[in-house]
Amino acid sequence: MWENLHAFFTTGESLLFLVFAILIISGAVLMINFTKVVHMVISLAFTFLSLAGLYVLLQAEFVAFVQVLIYAGAVTILMIFGIMLTRHESNEEPRRPLHDLLMAVGVLALFGFLFFAIQRASFPGGPFDPGEDNTRAIGELMFTQYVIPFELLSLLLTVAFVGAIILAKREDE
Amino acid sequence: MNLITSYILLGAILFCIGLYGALTKRSAVIVLLSIELMLNAVNLNLIAFSKYGVQPSITGQIFSLFNITIAAAEVAVGIALLIALYRLRGSSDVTDMDSTKR
Numbered sequence: 288m289w290e291n292l293h294a295f296f297t298t299g300e301s302l303l304f305l306v307f308a309i310l311i312i313s314g315a316v317l318m319i320n321f322t323k324v325v326h327m328v329i330s331l332a333f334t335f336l337s338l339a340g341l342y343v344l345l346q347a348e349f350v351a352f353v354q355v356l357i358y359a360g361a362v363t364i365l366m367i368f369g370i371m372l373t374r375h376e377s378n379e380e381p382r383r384p385l386h387d388l389l390m391a392v393g394v395l396a397l398f399g400f401l402f403f404a405i406q407r408a409s410f411p412g413g414p415f416d417p418g419e420d421n422t423r424a425i426g427e428l429m430f431t432q433y434v435i436p437f438e439l440l441s442l443l444l445t446v447a448f449v450g451a452i453i454l455a456k457r458e459d460e
Numbered sequence: 461m462n463l464i465t466s467y468i469l470l471g472a473i474l475f476c477i478g479l480y481g482a483l484t485k486r487s488a489v490i491v492l493l494s495i496e497l498m499l500n501a502v503n504l505n506l507i508a509f510s511k512y513g514v515q516p517s518i519t520g521q522i523f524s525l526f527n528i529t530i531a532a533a534e535v536a537v538g539i540a541l542l543i544a545l546y547r548l549r550g551s552s553d554v555t556d557m558d559s560t561k562r
Binding site: 300301304308311312315316318319324327328331334335338341342345346347349350353354357358361362365366368369370372373374375382383386387390391394395397398401402405406410411412413414415416421424425428429433436440443444447448450451452454455457 | 462463464465466467468469470472473474475476477478479480481483484486487489490492493494496497500503504507508510511512513514515516517518519521522524525526528529530531532533534535536537539540541542543544546547550551552
């Protein structure tokens with residue numbers, strides 16, 4: 288046990304994993320506990336940035352950059368715009384304590400179920416070949432094998448953003 | 461303890477926190493943010509399996525890129541709906557969004 292723990296805490300990857308995991312979980316828990324909406328968004332941006340660090344640790348550099356650009360950049364700023372354009376009650380005290388408690392019990396039960404399922408499973412892994420250039424490998428695969436999903440996704444993005452503009456437009460003109 | 465187990469457990473913790481936030485928070489922006497947190501947990505699982513899974517390959521990273529794109533579209537449509545509803549009702553509380561219930 289102690290030797291396992293010692294080996295876990297002395298290799299660089301698990302130590303970095305531990306640091307990033309603590310940052311991620313504390314950001315998410317702070318998001319649940321803060322009372323002001325802007326503080327919640329900022330702490331979740333913190334979580335998104337730490338997740339990008341974890342992706343670098345998993346040898347997925349391109350996804351890490353996309354995570355910083357899309358989540359920590361675009362999504363967080365869009366959320367702050369949404370907060371600024373609507374009015375929020377400054378203190379969100381729980382008006383439904385029984386509902387919250389029941390939800391907490393349900394979520395904890397789900398987590399216990401997941402925990403035992405994960406502990407019992409075994410993952411026989413093989414060697415991972417990230418390629419010498421992660422971005423180049425992803426680009427080559429995306430424009431040969433996955434070109435049809437890629438084009439479908441661009442169509443879906445266009446439709447979604449045109450729909451968003453029409454929804455948010457004023458109707459009195 | 462294997463490292464993949466830790467990654468998947470972290471994904472499960474993130475998913476459960478996001479689920480709790482989505483079910484209990486009253487502000488619609490925070491509900492959207494909690495759904496983003498759940499999507500991020502899924503992305504973390506995909507990338508962990510793309511390195512440590514049974515057949516490690518780069519396909520998991522491509523799948524998570526698609527996932528991030530869908531999440532961005534979802535946030536844009538969600539914020540647009542939120543602003544339209546706020547203009548109509550003057551509130552951004554999810555408990556007020558029950559006009560089809562009556």
